Amino acid sequence: MAGRPDVAASMTNSRYEVRSIGTVESPLVDREAAPRQGDEGSPDAWLVFDPGVSEGIRDLQAGPEIIVLTWLDRARRDVLTVHPRGDARNPLTGVFATRSPDRPNPLGLHRVKVLEIKGTSLKVGPLEAIDGTPVVDIKPVLEASKDA
Amino acid sequence: MAGRPDVAASMTNSRYEVRSIGTVESPLVDREAAPRQGDEGSPDAWLVFDPGVSEGIRDLQAGPEIIVLTWLDRARRDVLTVHPRGDARNPLTGVFATRSPDRPNPLGLHRVKVLEIKGTSLKVGPLEAIDGTPVVDIKPVLEASKDA
Numbered sequence: 001m002a003g004r005p006d007v008a009a010s011m012t013n014s015r016y017e018v019r020s021i022g023t024v025e026s027p028l029v030d031r032e033a034a035p036r037q038g039d040e041g042s043p044d045a046w047l048v049f050d051p052g053v054s055e056g057i058r059d060l061q062a063g064p065e066i067i068v069l070t071w072l073d074r075a076r077r078d079v080l081t082v083h084p085r086g087d088a089r090n091p092l093t094g095v096f097a098t099r100s101p102d103r104p105n106p107l108g109l110h111r112v113k114v115l116e117i118k119g120t121s122l123k124v125g126p127l128e129a130i131d132g133t134p135v136v137d138i139k140p141v142l143e144a145s146k147d148a
Numbered sequence: 149m150a151g152r153p154d155v156a157a158s159m160t161n162s163r164y165e166v167r168s169i170g171t172v173e174s175p176l177v178d179r180e181a182a183p184r185q186g187d188e189g190s191p192d193a194w195l196v197f198d199p200g201v202s203e204g205i206r207d208l209q210a211g212p213e214i215i216v217l218t219w220l221d222r223a224r225r226d227v228l229t230v231h232p233r234g235d236a237r238n239p240l241t242g243v244f245a246t247r248s249p250d251r252p253n254p255l256g257l258h259r260v261k262v263l264e265i266k267g268t269s270l271k272v273g274p275l276e277a278i279d280g281t282p283v284v285d286i287k288p289v290l291e292a293s294k295d296a
Contacts, residue, residue, distance in 0.1 A: 013167060013168065013198075014167070014168040014221075014282055015165050015166070015167050015168070016165070016166045016167075016168075016219050016221065016282070017163050017164070017165060017166075018163070018164045018165075018166045018253050018255075019161060019162070019163050019164075019252060019253060020161065020162040020163070020164075021252055021253070037290070050161075053228060053244075053252060055228040055229055055242055056228040056229070056242045056243045056244045056251070056252070057242055057244050057245075058229075058242040059241050059242040059244075059245035060242070060244060060245055066244075067257065069253075069255055069257075071164050073162075073164065080201060080203040080204040081203055081204070081206075093207050094203055094204045094205055094206040094207040094208070095204045096201075096204045096205050096207075096208060096214075096285070096286035096287070097205075097207035097208055097288055098288065099287060099288065099290070103204070103285065104167060104169055104201060104204070104285075105166050105167060105169070105217075105284045105285050107166075107217055107255070107284065107285050109215065109217075109257075109287060134162055134164070136253045136255070137244070137251065137252075137253050137255050138244035139244070139247060139257060140245055140246065140247065142185070142247070
């Protein structure tokens with residue numbers, strides 16, 4: 001650590017391109033009306049994958065839970081503090097201690113169950129992401145104790 | 149689903165810019181020698197944040213576990229199937245059913261404990277990400293049952 005702030009400074013603002021690998025199709029269309037978390041009344045949704053990544057999803061099966069990473073493209077990226085859950089009675093909190101969608105990199109992290117597979121589409125749930133949200137990655141759940 | 153492949157097609161290749169918010173400082177420097185998962189002998193590491201996001205991390209504390217999202221900038225992005233754990237004896241598997249760093253969007257997902265805080269740096273562990281890996285997001289762990 002000591003004497004290395006220059007390292008951090010030199011890395012600052014490195015930028016990378018994240019590409020949509022698919023899209024959420026959901027009855028949720030309104031961000032304001034969407035549940036805050038998957039287990040707060042969220043519906044099931046389809047993940048419609050780009051045919052170009054079909055090889056990548058070929059070993060997914062109905063039954064297990066998976067981790068879905070989305071890009072919350074309607075979020076604000078210039079926000080570093082929020083009132084948790086959008087409630088002004090909650091004290092302003094640094095976004096990295098919250099699950100606010102508004103944050104420098106609006107990545108959504110969702111643990112969902114795979115309910116059905118049709119071609120290159122997966123039905124999953126419950127999912128709080130709204131219709132049209134880009135999907136950027138899928139990961140298997142490891143053990144409960146260490147799943148991020 | 150039916151009749152909507154055009155939607156998926158039109159979304160294909162949407163691209164977004166993910167920005168580094170900090171950097172991993174770790175004794176691990178060699179990807180090939182790095183543990184496959186955090187709990188497989190990984191060391192502790194420092195997350196050195198960009199001073200520009202200091203407001204965002206102000207409510208993180210030593211003690212709890214957090215979820216760290218990294219951008220595995222040395223991974224290959226043109227890979228859709230892998231032999232899990234790099235072992236040719238394991239059958240070729242679609243990357244989205246694995247935790248391979250090589251994948252279309254090389255996002256790393258790490259559940260770690262916060263061990264110490266110094267200024268805008270966090271000591272965390274165990275972490276399998278190698279030295280210099282960009283950090284792109286931090287999220288709190290919710291309940292064990294639903295943490296993605």
